[in-house]
Amino acid sequence: ALAPAFARRFTPLGLACVIVLAATSVSQAQALIGSLPGLLGTAYGKLAIAKIALFGGLLLLACANRFRFAPRAETSGSARSLALSVALEAGLGLAIVAVAAALASRPPAIHEQPVWPFAVRPVPAFWDDAYLRDGLFRLLAPVATALALFVAALSLRKLRWPALLAGAIALAFVQIPPWRPYVVAAVPTSFQGSPTGYAARSIATGRELFQRDCARCHGADVRGRGPVAIAQSVWPPDLSAPLIAGRPGGELFWSIRHGVGPMPPAGQLDDAAIWSLVDFIRLRAGARIFSPSEMSWSGAARMPGFVARCVGGTIVVPGNGVPLTLRFGRDEPGAGVEVQVDGAGQRCAVEDPAPLAAALAEITASASAPALVLVDANGWLRRAFKAEGDGAPDKVASELAEIRRRPLEGAGLHH
Numbered sequence: 322a323l324a325p326a327f328a329r330r331f332t333p334l335g336l337a338c339v340i341v342l343a344a345t346s347v348s349q350a351q352a353l354i355g356s357l358p359g360l361l362g363t364a365y366g367k368l369a370i371a372k373i374a375l376f377g378g379l380l381l382l383a384c385a386n387r388f389r390f391a392p393r394a395e396t397s398g399s400a401r402s403l404a405l406s407v408a409l410e411a412g413l414g415l416a417i418v419a420v421a422a423a424l425a426s427r428p429p430a431i432h433e434q435p436v437w438p439f440a441v442r443p444v445p446a447f448w449d450d451a452y453l454r455d456g457l458f459r460l461l462a463p464v465a466t467a468l469a470l471f472v473a474a475l476s477l478r479k480l481r482w483p484a485l486l487a488g489a490i491a492l493a494f495v496q497i498p499p500w501r502p503y504v505v506a507a508v509p510t511s512f513q514g515s516p517t518g519y520a521a522r523s524i525a526t527g528r529e530l531f532q533r534d535c536a537r538c539h540g541a542d543v544r545g546r547g548p549v550a551i552a553q554s555v556w557p558p559d560l561s562a563p564l565i566a567g568r569p570g571g572e573l574f575w576s577i578r579h580g581v582g583p584m585p586p587a588g589q590l591d592d593a594a595i596w597s598l599v600d601f602i603r604l605r606a607g608a609r610i611f612s613p614s615e616m617s618w619s620g621a622a623r624m625p626g627f628v629a630r631c632v633g634g635t636i637v638v639p640g641n642g643v644p645l646t647l648r649f650g651r652d653e654p655g656a657g658v659e660v661q662v663d664g665a666g667q668r669c670a671v672e673d674p675a676p677l678a679a680a681l682a683e684i685t686a687s688a689s690a691p692a693l694v695l696v697d698a699n700g701w702l703r704r705a706f707k708a709e710g711d712g713a714p715d716k717v718a719s720e721l722a723e724i725r726r727r728p729l730e731g732a733g734l735h736h
């Protein structure tokens with residue numbers, strides 16, 4: 322007999338718990354899953370979807386208890402259906418705990434390479450496109466208006482018929498935009514990123530492999546002028562061109578792994594080798610947008626990855642939120658690279674300096690690495706100086722101030 326009263330009094334506590342759970346799960350999902358590909362394309366994400374579905378079922382049952390079973394128990398005096406529903410809810414709750422345990426014992430989605438399940442993916446940065454925004458607006462604005470009117474019709478008894486009619490009229494204004502402009506072709510690896518960290522060592526491996534397996538068609542400098550290019554049914558593209566540089570690394574990876582058109586698949590190469598080829602192609606794209614007269618890049622060129630150890634034992638890598646200044650030793654070739662972290666007087670030495678010097682020589686289109694290189698907080702190359710004298714201290718300082726003020730944003734730039 323007391324069950325309905327208990328159920329009613331439990332509502333505020335239950336509601337508070339559910340709101341806390343839902344709110345914290347949003348921030349957890351952001352930290353551990355991070356993106357739509359992470360949700361749809363990893364084992365972790367799929368478990369999370371199962372958990373969300375179970376949670377949804379739980380909410381539905383809770384609603385049914387609150388609005389149907391509890392009031393009915395009050396009037397009829399029998400709490401059978403309420404008891405059954407609560408038992409079912411407890412079962413779902415246990416299932417959620419089991420899924421949570423499974424989630425907690427596997428690597429989070431952000432540490433896995435997602436496998437994109439569809440043949441298309443949403444156009445990146447689609448809010449920036451007025452045409453696409455407009456099309457969506459013409460679809461959603463009438464739908465939202467109609468929904469609001471229908472809800473009003475349900476709750477306002479007196480105005481039910483006028484509200485229903487107005488909702489129907491709003492629906493007549495719906496324009497369904499063509500869906501194709503909203504997506505681009507995708508492959509399973511579209512959202513995978515190079516696991517090499519664009520390391521100078523990996524770029525060196527990629528350079529070697531490229532000369533061995535790819536240069537005969539694409540040319541040693543990747544510009545598409547290899548000796549057998551003319552024999553292909555399709556001319557091999559210039560891989561340093563913006564059209565390729567703007568593509569996600571995961572899609573270049575897929576093309577290299579499986580081949581396209583007359584290009585044979587790279588069946589004999591393992592994943593790491595293919596990622597290093599992508600790294601090398603990226604380096605060449607950076608070299609293409611380097612201006613020797615200004616000693617800077619006209620777009621986004623990523624600083625090759627390295628690890629520097631500082632006197633106190635601190636470790637420095639590019640793109641870690643602080644601008645870096647790199648000094649290349651002049652006296653002996655490959656004599657070591659010194660890194661200075663912005664603001665701190667501390668100097669740090671790069672481990673494995675030879676491939677880094679080679680990568681920077683190549684990306685500045687010169688025979689040897691520049692004397693001084695400035696990298697912004699997000700890890701993008703910003704300015705180089707040929708010799709220390711070039712980079713008179715005040716000039717370097719003013720450039721650094723500029724870089725500090727405006728680091729290149731990483732969003733929309735592909736690694």
Ligand code: HEC
Nearest residue numbers: 534535538553555556557558573576577581582583584598
């Ligand atoms: C037999 C000549 C040949 C060889 C060898 C070759 N390619 Fe290609 N490659 C092509 C051609 C031709 C295309 C353009 C295919 C098309 O668009 O139909 C192409 C396209 C590409 C693309 C662009 C793919 C895309 O999705 O647009 C990349 C990246 C690429 N090649 C990288 C490589 C790498 C790396 C190697 C070495 C492992 C290599 N290629 C070896 C001929 C070749």
